[in-house]
Amino acid sequence: METILDKYKATELTNVKVWFKAASVKDFPKDGGACIKYKDKQIAVFNFTRLNKWYACQNLCPHKMEMVLSRGMIGDDKGIPKVACPLHKKTFSLETGENLNSDLNAIAVYPVKVEEGYVYVGFDE
Amino acid sequence: MQQVIVVGNGMVGYKFCEKFVAQAESKDFKITIFGEEPRPAYDRVHLSEFFENQDAKALEMAPAEWYAEHNVDLITGERVADINRSSKTITTAKDREFSYDYLVLATGSSPFVPPIKGVEKEGVFVYRTIEDLEDMLAYAAKINAEKSDGRAAILGGGLLGLEAGKAVLDMGLEPHVVEFASKLMPRQLDSRSSQVLQLKLESIGLNIHLSKATNQILGDGKITAMEFGEDDVLDVDMLIVSAGIRPRDELARACGLEVGVRGGVVVDNTMKTSDAHIYAIGEIALYNQMIYGLVAPGYDMADVAVQQIIGNTDKLMPADIDMSTKLKLIGVDVASFGEPFMPASKGHSIIFENKTQHLYKRINVSHDGKKLLGGILVGDAADYSMLHQVYLNGMAIPEDPAQLILPTSEGGALLGDVMDLPDEAQICSCESVTKGQICGVIESGEATDLGSVVSCTKAGTGCGGCKPMVADLTNATLKSLGIEVKDSVCEHFDYNRQDLYKIIEVKGYTTFNEVLDNYGNGGHGCELCKPLIASLMATIHADTANKEYAIQDSNDRFLANIQRNGTYSVVPRVPGGEITPDKLIALGQIAKKYDLYTKVTGGVRIDLFGATLNQLPLIWKELISHGFESGHAYGKSLRTVKTCVGSTWCRYGMDESVSFGIELENRYRGIRAPHKIKGGVSGCIRECAEARGKDFGLIAVEGGWNLYVGGNGGANPRHAELFAEQIDNATVIKYLDRYLMFYMRTAKPLQRTAAWQERLEGGLDYLKEVIIEDKLGIAEDLEKEMQTLVNRFECEWTQAVNDPEMMKRFNHFVNSEDEDDNLVFVPMRDQKMPEPWV
Ligand SMILES: Cc1cc2nc3c(=O)[nH]c(=O)nc-3n(C[C@H](O)[C@H](O)[C@H](O)COP(=O)(O)OP(=O)(O)OC[C@H]3O[C@@H](n4cnc5c(N)ncnc54)[C@H](O)[C@@H]3O)c2cc1C
Numbered sequence: 001m002e003t004i005l006d007k008y009k010a011t012e013l014t015n016v017k018v019w020f021k022a023a024s025v026k027d028f029p030k031d032g033g034a035c036i037k038y039k040d041k042q043i044a045v046f047n048f049t050r051l052n053k054w055y056a057c058q059n060l061c062p063h064k065m066e067m068v069l070s071r072g073m074i075g076d077d078k079g080i081p082k083v084a085c086p087l088h089k090k091t092f093s094l095e096t097g098e099n100l101n102s103d104l105n106a107i108a109v110y111p112v113k114v115e116e117g118y119v120y121v122g123f124d125e
Numbered sequence: 126m127q128q129v130i131v132v133g134n135g136m137v138g139y140k141f142c143e144k145f146v147a148q149a150e151s152k153d154f155k156i157t158i159f160g161e162e163p164r165p166a167y168d169r170v171h172l173s174e175f176f177e178n179q180d181a182k183a184l185e186m187a188p189a190e191w192y193a194e195h196n197v198d199l200i201t202g203e204r205v206a207d208i209n210r211s212s213k214t215i216t217t218a219k220d221r222e223f224s225y226d227y228l229v230l231a232t233g234s235s236p237f238v239p240p241i242k243g244v245e246k247e248g249v250f251v252y253r254t255i256e257d258l259e260d261m262l263a264y265a266a267k268i269n270a271e272k273s274d275g276r277a278a279i280l281g282g283g284l285l286g287l288e289a290g291k292a293v294l295d296m297g298l299e300p301h302v303v304e305f306a307s308k309l310m311p312r313q314l315d316s317r318s319s320q321v322l323q324l325k326l327e328s329i330g331l332n333i334h335l336s337k338a339t340n341q342i343l344g345d346g347k348i349t350a351m352e353f354g355e356d357d358v359l360d361v362d363m364l365i366v367s368a369g370i371r372p373r374d375e376l377a378r379a380c381g382l383e384v385g386v387r388g389g390v391v392v393d394n395t396m397k398t399s400d401a402h403i404y405a406i407g408e409i410a411l412y413n414q415m416i417y418g419l420v421a422p423g424y425d426m427a428d429v430a431v432q433q434i435i436g437n438t439d440k441l442m443p444a445d446i447d448m449s450t451k452l453k454l455i456g457v458d459v460a461s462f463g464e465p466f467m468p469a470s471k472g473h474s475i476i477f478e479n480k481t482q483h484l485y486k487r488i489n490v491s492h493d494g495k496k497l498l499g500g501i502l503v504g505d506a507a508d509y510s511m512l513h514q515v516y517l518n519g520m521a522i523p524e525d526p527a528q529l530i531l532p533t534s535e536g537g538a539l540l541g542d543v544m545d546l547p548d549e550a551q552i553c554s555c556e557s558v559t560k561g562q563i564c565g566v567i568e569s570g571e572a573t574d575l576g577s578v579v580s581c582t583k584a585g586t587g588c589g590g591c592k593p594m595v596a597d598l599t600n601a602t603l604k605s606l607g608i609e610v611k612d613s614v615c616e617h618f619d620y621n622r623q624d625l626y627k628i629i630e631v632k633g634y635t636t637f638n639e640v641l642d643n644y645g646n647g648g649h650g651c652e653l654c655k656p657l658i659a660s661l662m663a664t665i666h667a668d669t670a671n672k673e674y675a676i677q678d679s680n681d682r683f684l685a686n687i688q689r690n691g692t693y694s695v696v697p698r699v700p701g702g703e704i705t706p707d708k709l710i711a712l713g714q715i716a717k718k719y720d721l722y723t724k725v726t727g728g729v730r731i732d733l734f735g736a737t738l739n740q741l742p743l744i745w746k747e748l749i750s751h752g753f754e755s756g757h758a759y760g761k762s763l764r765t766v767k768t769c770v771g772s773t774w775c776r777y778g779m780d781e782s783v784s785f786g787i788e789l790e791n792r793y794r795g796i797r798a799p800h801k802i803k804g805g806v807s808g809c810i811r812e813c814a815e816a817r818g819k820d821f822g823l824i825a826v827e828g829g830w831n832l833y834v835g836g837n838g839g840a841n842p843r844h845a846e847l848f849a850e851q852i853d854n855a856t857v858i859k860y861l862d863r864y865l866m867f868y869m870r871t872a873k874p875l876q877r878t879a880a881w882q883e884r885l886e887g888g889l890d891y892l893k894e895v896i897i898e899d900k901l902g903i904a905e906d907l908e909k910e911m912q913t914l915v916n917r918f919e920c921e922w923t924q925a926v927n928d929p930e931m932m933k934r935f936n937h938f939v940n941s942e943d944e945d946d947n948l949v950f951v952p953m954r955d956q957k958m959p960e961p962w963v
């Protein structure tokens with residue numbers, strides 16, 4: 001049986017087949033995130049203004065399988081950009097998806113690009 | 126293999142086994158221990174904790190498996206009925222026979238029940254075993270079911286009686302302590318300190334009756350009253366007898382061992398009785414013509430007996446036994462150490478007394494003024510551990526010994542540093558742990574924090590009285606090793622909360638990035654420092670959570686409490702718990718319309734669960750149109766001020782508790798603090814609003830309000846402490862403004878008022894000096910700052926629903942109107958709940 005977790009597979013920049021035009025840059029708070037819908041997926045997108053970078057990952061927290069990561073606070077753990085789940089504060093690297101403060105499986109991360117004021121997230125399908 | 130039989134599996138009997146099996150020589154011995162009680166030995170000293178949780182297991186000294194693992198045969202529920210000294214055997218009540226090489230009597234004592242006419246009546250209890258407590262609880266529940274004003278008396282105003290008094294209070298009955306002597310705790314306190322203690326206890330609701338001899342107990346089958354004299358009768362529904370103990374020496378007497386005139390088995394300093402094969406330890410042993418009713422001497426006796434039996438015959442019981450005690454009642458500090466009363470021939474006494482503050486301190490000093498001989502502390506025993514150590518170790522005292530007890534503001538000296546104690550200083554007397562051992566395990570790297578120090582050394586696992594000192598020693602040792610005990614807020618700042626408060630205030634920063642760029646470590650913040658700085662901005666600039674929402678914790682960001690499945694709950698403010706039927710109907714209709722699970726919260730508000738992000742602003746628009754505003758249940762801010770109906774309706778009410786509660790709740794609503802703040806206002810000392818369980822509590826009394834501060838429920842329940850008495854409404858507000866603001870300025874992140882005020886150097890007295898006497902000269906500033914917050918209050922939800930930009934925040938997706946499709950609800954009674962987590 002396919003679980004909801006199986007929907008989310010980390011995507012490398014080199015494998016991107018679709019650049020999905022998600023929303024305007026203005027729709028995302030500075031140094032914060034919001035959620036976008038792509039097909040049946042929920043993707044958290046973060047505007048890491050302090051680093052002048054954008055990140056995207058699954059909105060699903062692998063701890064208790066809730067769609068909440070986009071509502072988490074972002075920051076860094078010894079230099080690694082991270083997001084903290086709002087429910088129990090598990091933290092995940094925004095670069096690799098790795099869980100930084102316990103031994104949960106990594107979350108899927110996706111490439112992001114910004115063109116002409118719009119945010120695009122890369123998927124392989 | 127030699128046979129050791131221990132009679133009595135109580136605290137001391139158990140400690141004997143524990144110490145015995147720790148010896149290498151123990152492999153040549155087999156221990157069998159008999160206990161008459163149905164369960165393995167438990168911690169009688171903390172028996173009263175059973176009232177809180179009814180968890181007998183939590184009190185066990187060691188689980189039954191421990192005995193098996195250590196090759197000790199534990200036989201519970203079987204009384205030893207007979208000792209045959211010539212054949213060196215014992216017989217149990219089940220008629221089983223066992224032989225011994227060494228017999229250890231650790232039968233403890235039983236409560237002494239004076240032969241008063243009627244003591245056999247139903248409703249009369251003693252206070253010694255878990256079964257006693259279970260019976261009492263059941264009986265009290267029966268009384269409480271029949272009437273709301275049940276009363277229980279305690280016969281005996283000693284250490285134990287007062288502890289029982291507190292237990293009665295907690296059982297919801299009105300406590301009456303009846304003492305035969307003319308003062309409380311006659312064995313430990315002089316008359317003046319007893320009077321101070323009495324005032325203090327009366328203020329927390331204990332009724333005290335002194336110089337009362339009980340003639341008989343009245344009632345038809347069950348107790349209804351106690352009669353002292355012809356016209357002197359006290360109506361009670363229950364009685365707890367706590368009139369002293371009697372050693373359980375019946376076995377010893379029957380087999381002809383030497384016993385004392387008033388009971389107890391006579392032992393010498395090797396713990397041997399008049400029969401060299403039989404030892405007696407604990408509360409059964411009569412040593413120096415005394416029964417020591419404390420656990421620490423019992424443990425020492427156990428140690429001596431162990432050493433003697435394995436052949437270490439040098440180990441002897443010291444002639445002087447420390448009888449210092451600290452009463453472990455919450456909210457009442459009482460301690461005595463060394464020689465509490467002292468004849469003038471041996472030295473002189475210095476007494477400090479302040480009746481209005483329920484404070485009494487006495488120390489006894491040798492004639493040459495060089496040695497501390499003993500003392501009494503009532504009302505504030507914070508210095509007990511240190512004074513006790515000074516006494517035990519014969520340490521030097523200041524030239525003017527009065528400095529030891531005077532408040533620092535009146536020339537008192539701060540007591541010496543814990544590190545000045547000699548290495549031999551015994552810090553934990555229950556487990557005989559010295560300062561050297563505690564520092565040693567840290568220096569050797571065996572222990573790295575308080576928790577591991579406790580588990581390595583066992584210090585603090587007995588009565589727990591030494592814990593603060595163990596903590597101080599641990600911190601000081603770590604510090605001396607250069608291991609920093611850091612309190613900076615997180616890896617992004619080298620500052621603590623108080624530092625950051627000052628920085629933001631002085632520099633006038635208004636955004637997180639300004640603070641981080643100027644005072645951070647070059648990183649980008651995290652889930653610890655972001656909400657903290659958000660809270661500071663709210664306190665300093667009266668910002669609401671809408672100002673910089675991305676640095677807010679999820680709850681503040683969406684102005685609602687995130688629940689298990691990522692939906693939210695909604696709690697509108699209902700000041701003081703007063704609500705009109707119309708508003709109640711509106712709440713019900715809104716809940717129904719959005720299909721929200723509805724429940725009354727612990728803070729007696731109404732909580733609507735299961736709102737999706739998209740629904741939040743819709744729900745709030747409707748609530749606001751019915752006159753509701755945000756309840757800030759999601760913030761580290763004022764939650765509720767719980768009230769009883771007070772003189773508005775209640776026949777006992779002394780003042781308008783609801784009106785005042787509403788005024789206070791409206792005054793402090795919205796302010797952000799290091800942690801949540803709760804208040805309570807009761808109309809009289811019956812305390813129906815449980816105000817003393819709150820950060821601030823008010824109780825109406827004759828002539829004004831009594832103000833209590835620093836209470837909380839939660840994981841570590843605390844009663845708030847009396848801060849000021851009989852003050853009027855304006856003074857309450859003045860003190861509260863100052864108190865709360867001072868707390869907001871100086872506490873650590875996520876520190877409730879109780880923990881904050883407990884760790885303030887100088888404690889409650891210092892706090893009173895700052896808040897009431899304005900020692901730091903900041904009172905006016907504190908009031909002004911609070912007034913600014915009050916004036917600038919704005920409802921965050923009203924702000925949000927009136928601003929289309931802010932409303933955008935409440936969409937699950939930024940690129941779609943859809944809701945979260947991952948939500949699954951299942952039915953729960955007549956409502957719904959999120960699907961359980963696997
Ligand atoms: C509510 C309360 C609070 C207390 N607070 C403090 C305090 O704060 N500080 C302090 O130092 N002390 C305190 N004490 C006193 C302390 O609990 C005792 O000093 C200690 O328990 C004595 O230990 P023991 O082993 O000698 O006796 P016990 O713990 O009474 O153990 C004796 C055991 O032997 C069993 N027994 C007796 N006869 C037989 C027999 N013939 N066969 C088999 N078993 C038998 C009994 O059933 C009992 O279980 C308190 C006591 C109570 C009741």
Ligand code: SF4
Nearest residue numbers: 769775808809812813
């Ligand atoms: S506390 Fe309040 S409700 Fe309770 S008895 Fe007193 S006035 Fe009445």
Ligand code: SF4
Nearest residue numbers: 688689726727839840
């Ligand atoms: S006690 Fe625990 S389970 Fe209950 S509401 Fe509080 S945090 Fe949740």
Ligand code: FES
Nearest residue numbers: 061063064085088
């Ligand atoms: S659900 Fe994310 S940390 Fe628990």
